[in-house]
Amino acid sequence: MKRIIYSIYVDIPIAEHYGKSKNKNDSVEKASVTVNAFKEHYDRLVTSKKDYADSINVPFKMYEYDEQYKTFEKNFAKDFPEFTGYEVINFYKIHILNELAKDYDEILYLDFDAIPLTKDNFFDAWDLSKGICVLDNNDAVIHNIRVNHSIRSPSAKYYNCQAMLIDGGYPHRNDVINTGIIGARKEDIIKLDFFGGFRHIIDLMTSLRSKGYREAGLYPQNIIDMFRYDNETIFSYKVQVNDVNIQWFDTEWHYFFDRHGFIPDQTKIVHAICKDFDCVWRKLDA
Numbered sequence: 001m002k003r004i005i006y007s008i009y010v011d012i013p014i015a016e017h018y019g020k021s022k023n024k025n026d027s028v029e030k031a032s033v034t035v036n037a038f039k040e041h042y043d044r045l046v047t048s049k050k051d052y053a054d055s056i057n058v059p060f061k062m063y064e065y066d067e068q069y070k071t072f073e074k075n076f077a078k079d080f081p082e083f084t085g086y087e088v089i090n091f092y093k094i095h096i097l098n099e100l101a102k103d104y105d106e107i108l109y110l111d112f113d114a115i116p117l118t119k120d121n122f123f124d125a126w127d128l129s130k131g132i133c134v135l136d137n138n139d140a141v142i143h144n145i146r147v148n149h150s151i152r153s154p155s156a157k158y159y160n161c162q163a164m165l166i167d168g169g170y171p172h173r174n175d176v177i178n179t180g181i182i183g184a185r186k187e188d189i190i191k192l193d194f195f196g197g198f199r200h201i202i203d204l205m206t207s208l209r210s211k212g213y214r215e216a217g218l219y220p221q222n223i224i225d226m227f228r229y230d231n232e233t234i235f236s237y238k239v240q241v242n243d244v245n246i247q248w249f250d251t252e253w254h255y256f257f258d259r260h261g262f263i264p265d266q267t268k269i270v271h272a273i274c275k276d277f278d279c280v281w282r283k284l285d286a
Contacts, residue, residue: 003123004100005053006109008063009038010089030237031201037275039113044281045112058108058123063096070163080202083229093179094194101186111180111271115280118268122253126183128188130191131245133183135254137176156226162203162228163208163219170240177236177246177285180271181254192244194234202239205229
């Protein structure tokens with residue numbers, strides 16, 4: 001059984017984080033918090049993941065701004081000039097997942113702000129033959145047509161995926177999937193077929209933001225304004241269309257550290273959305 005853990009870090013320009021989002025919270029100031037925190041804590045964010053991989057005898061690979069990424073970025077910019085740098089890097093992490101599935105049986109992906117706090121073996125704890133492991137953010141969806149959230153919010157992803165499914169004649173129910181931590185075996189990665197028909201999917205997502213779609217009246221303008229080209233929206237869409245088995249992470253293996261101000265003792269991997277890495281290091285060192 002060949003296994004690997006990987007992560008990605010590319011210093012995306014601040015202006016590329018939110019593009020032309022109309023939401024006031026999608027600001028340069030907000031993006032700068034992420035950019036600066038990653039630079040300040042870079043060394044330990046890398047070593048914490050490597051140390052965990054070493055502790056369970058699994059190789060770790062860090063993907064950064066190298067020739068492989070530059071080629072991917074160049075090709076995406078040519079084919080999809082409408083993508084922001086933030087969107088490109090989030091598609092890149094799925095691209096790497098597909099590439100690693102050619103050589104490895106089981107894979108654990110960690111966002112750069114996801115930090116292991118345990119030496120328990122993820123691959124022993126989760127039977128990946130039962131499906132891809134991801135977190136759902138369903139509880140954060142606002143089921144109200146007046147919602148006006150960030151283009152990266154769970155509500156934006158839910159309604160965007162819903163619109164895609166309706167357009168294709170599929171049942172509209174969907175889960176808001178968070179891809180900050182992904183555990184998967186090669187068979188399910190292949191079945192997901194994330195990039196299969198990718199041009200069609202992006203054309204569909206573009207049409208859902210068009211004048212004609214607005215005039216059709218299925219969604220109000222404030223909902224349509226939240227639609228973007230999000231990897232998690234497509235991930236959820238593909239799970240439904242290709243009938244891929246999913247396992248939902250519990251809060252131990254994916255603790256969504258956002259506004260709570262503390263990290264529970266039972267946490268095994270903390271996803272520091274708030275970028276308060278000093279709090280994470282205090283917990284790791286305790």
